[in-house]
Amino acid sequence: MWAYLRHVIGVLLCAISLVSQAQVIISAERDSPAVRSFAQDLANTMPALTVTYMPRAQLEAQPHFAENTRLILLGPALLKWRLQLTHSQPATLIMQVSRVQAYQQLQEQQPEHLTLLWSDPALERQIALLKAMQPDVKNIGLLYGDYSAFLLNDIEQAIQAQGLTLHTYYWPDSYDARSLGRLLSKTDALLGLDDLQIYNSSSIKSILLSSYARQQALIGPTAAFIKAGSLSTTYSDKHDWLQSLQLLLQSPPESWPRSAYPDHFKVSVNEQVARSLGIQNSDPQQLALQLKHSRPTP
Incomplete structure (x- = not known):
């Protein structure tokens, strides 16, 4: 011994x-x-x-x-x-x-x-954040492209684990308002991926205008898009x-x-967007604590 x-x-x-x-x-x-x-x-x-x-x-x-x-x-x-x-x-x-x-x-x-x-941001955290801020959502929209298609299986599993339904739209080479509108007609919110082919300075305004015209929030894709009008995201x-x-x-x-992913993270919220959507649970510190205590770190 x-x-x-x-x-x-x-x-x-x-x-x-x-x-x-x-x-x-x-x-x-x-x-x-x-x-x-x-x-x-x-x-x-x-x-x-x-x-x-x-x-x-x-x-x-x-x-x-x-x-x-x-x-x-x-x-x-x-x-x-x-x-x-x-x-x-x-x-x-x-x-x-x-x-x-x-x-x-x-x-x-x-x-x-x-x-x-x-x-x-970790997908599981983003989905948990969406549920924490909008607990009544059921149908989640996702834009993906050639570079992010490999993530679909992981996203589908994470969405199902939260009791949600995923609706996807393959992003073409240019913005397609009609196709995005058809996707939004089936969903309650959008989950953004950190894919620059989709979310960039040229496309973000059009995506946000389409989503907020239907009173739907965009979660993510990163903290850089919060000021532009995304509702919230986790970040380190x-x-x-x-x-x-x-x-x-x-x-x-x-x-x-x-x-x-880093074990430690924070939450960023666009308070103006949260108020316009009538979201009550929008305190960044409380949301971060809620996410940390609600499920294991990915």
């Missing part, structure tokens, strides 16, 4: 030692004060680690990395660069990449040396991501998941 305990303690001490010696390199597609501030904040919260921000050009010019290096790469372009490396080291966390963006590069593949930390800010990274970097890469 004591021999076993000594062995377990030795393994834990070894793991702690390896973590404390690790070098973390953060890089992004585009250099910015925000990215450098994020790297500095991570360094401040984890003083046992050597955290370095490295501009993209310098990173891509590196001939090799030390064995104890951990990479944190931000954006689809650096995901593409990392996939071009033939070796599995260093262990890599990919951020600021949505499931749709990753699928365009990975398809069904999932490299073992990569952990993808999704930037798009810098502090939420820092907490998630601390947990990962304190453990050996072999234990990292292949993909994950």
Whole structure:
């Protein structure tokens, strides 16, 4: 018994030692004060680690990395660069990449040396948020395209788990008001996907005008669309991501998941839209607490 305990303690001490010696390199597609501030904040919260921000050009010019290096790469372009490396080291966390963006590069593949930390809101949370704000909804509309069709099975399962019915419309190359109108005639609300082919600066106004003409809210697709007129969304800010990274970097890469959403999140609400739709449950903090306590984190 004591021999076993000594062995377990030795393994834990070894793991702690390896973590404390690790070098973390953060890089992004585009250099910015925000990215450098994020790297500095991570360094401040984890003083046992050597955290370095490295501009993209310098990173891509590196001939090799030390064995104890951990990479944190931000954006689809650096995901593409990392996939071009033939070796599995260093262990890599990919951020600021949505499931749709990753699928365009990975398809069904999932490299073992990569952990993808999704930037798009978790579908289960979005659907739970919709139910919390509009408990009487039954029929949910979904616009999808070539890039997001692979998500349909997951969405269908999540919708059914909430006792809802999903109605879908394949998004064409251009806005089709008549077809969108037919979809909205069957639904109570729209669930937005983080698919730039569908939701972008050119299309969002038309989609919102069509949905609100029928007194239907749009949930999501991301926090960037709240100001434009989307009702609400879940999202994770810098502090939420820092907490998630601390947990990962304190453990050996072999234990990292292949993909994950951050455990910590917040809710953003367009209060003007909520009032116009007569929605009572619209306090962001209360909604976030309700979601966290109502079901497991995806």
